[in-house]
Amino acid sequence: MTTMLKLNRVTRTFGDGDSTITILDELSFEVKEGEFVAVLGPSGSGKSTFLSIAGALLTPTSGEVTINGRTLAGLNGRELSDLRLREIGFMFQSANLVPYLKVEEQLQFVARLAGMNKREARRRADELLERLGLRHRAGFYPEKLSGGEKQRAAIARAWMNQPSILLADEPTASLDAARGDTVVRMIANEVKAQRKAAVMVTHDERMLHYCDRVLHLQDGKLV
Ligand SMILES: Nc1ncnc2c1ncn2[C@@H]1O[C@H](COP(=O)(O)OP(=O)(O)O)[C@@H](O)[C@H]1O
Ligand SMILES: [Mg+2]
Numbered sequence: 001m002t003t004m005l006k007l008n009r010v011t012r013t014f015g016d017g018d019s020t021i022t023i024l025d026e027l028s029f030e031v032k033e034g035e036f037v038a039v040l041g042p043s044g045s046g047k048s049t050f051l052s053i054a055g056a057l058l059t060p061t062s063g064e065v066t067i068n069g070r071t072l073a074g075l076n077g078r079e080l081s082d083l084r085l086r087e088i089g090f091m092f093q094s095a096n097l098v099p100y101l102k103v104e105e106q107l108q109f110v111a112r113l114a115g116m117n118k119r120e121a122r123r124r125a126d127e128l129l130e131r132l133g134l135r136h137r138a139g140f141y142p143e144k145l146s147g148g149e150k151q152r153a154a155i156a157r158a159w160m161n162q163p164s165i166l167l168a169d170e171p172t173a174s175l176d177a178a179r180g181d182t183v184v185r186m187i188a189n190e191v192k193a194q195r196k197a198a199v200m201v202t203h204d205e206r207m208l209h210y211c212d213r214v215l216h217l218q219d220g221k222l223v
Contacts (some may be wrong), residue, residue, distance in 0.1 A: 001032040003066075004165050004197040005054060010063035011220075012049055023049050025220030026063065031165070031197045036188050038208050039201045041217030047201040048169055050217060054199060055088045055167045056080055068164060085114045089158030091168040095150035097142040103153050104129065104138040107160045114161045121160075128156040132186060148179030155186055166191070166198040172207060184210050 012024040023046040031037050041047050052058035053065060056072055065072045067087055075083065097106055104125050111121035129135045132152045142150060151171055158166055166187060172180030184200070188210040191198045200211065208214050215222040 003030050003032050004068055005031045006066040008064040010060040013061045027221050029222050034195050036191045036198045036211050038211040038214045039217055045217045047217055051167050051169050051201050056084050086161055087163050089163040089166045091154050091158050091171045093170040093173045095154035099142055102139050102141055106157050110157055110160050132156050147175050151183045164196055168200040170202055172204050
């Protein structure tokens with residue numbers, strides 16, 4: 001099966017001189033098409049750093065990141081942001097919706113950034129909102145949504161440009177068990193149905209049965 005995301009001996013340090021701290025230490029990792037991987041680790045272990053590097057938001061101090069066969073070190077700034085926009089869908093702990101855009105507008109906005117025409121963007125937004133049970137919320141502003149609805153809207157937005165890889169940073173942290181379950185099940189379904197890949201960072205052990213593999217971030221490595 002195709003490898004969609006690969007980190008090869010990635011090290012990331014912060015600070016310099018005597019105060020240098022090594023957060024990721026020659027970490028290697030791979031996700032294949034159709035795989036949903038969970039990464040567990042205590043607060044401060046480097047989970048968000050790992051996800052940011054995997055999603056081309058942060059550059060490693062050393063080591064190599066390859067997304068769909070393209071090694072990031074060879075890309076310029078414009079190619080990088082293009083790759084991020086098309087290949088990666090991000091979800092954060094707080095849904096990070098734009099407060100002054102309606103749900104449907106959030107989705108259309110990212111699609112327009114990626115160069116999709118208006119009609120296609122509208123069609124795809126409708127389809128996604130339907131699939132995620134949010135059609136009745138399309139015209140709502142984020143403040144009118146429940147926590148679970150916000151996270152589902154964030155999934156819809158992350159999937160808008162049909163990225164091949166979804167990266168989710170503690171997507172259930174602000175949700176109760178039932179809502180968290182719905183959100184993670186929807187990620188799992190999409191990964192299987194559309195042959196995508198997903199990596200979810202979490203410390204919520206209740207969600208792990210939806211994942212194909214569970215890794216632990218320990219001493220800067222995934223085990
Ligand atoms: N930009 C940064 N500058 C300095 N230290 C950082 C930076 N980002 C993260 N860190 C440190 O790296 C460690 C891991 O952070 P993070 O990846 O956010 O962990 P987690 O998501 O597992 O809680 C923390 O000790 C944090 O303080
Ligand atoms: Mg974090």
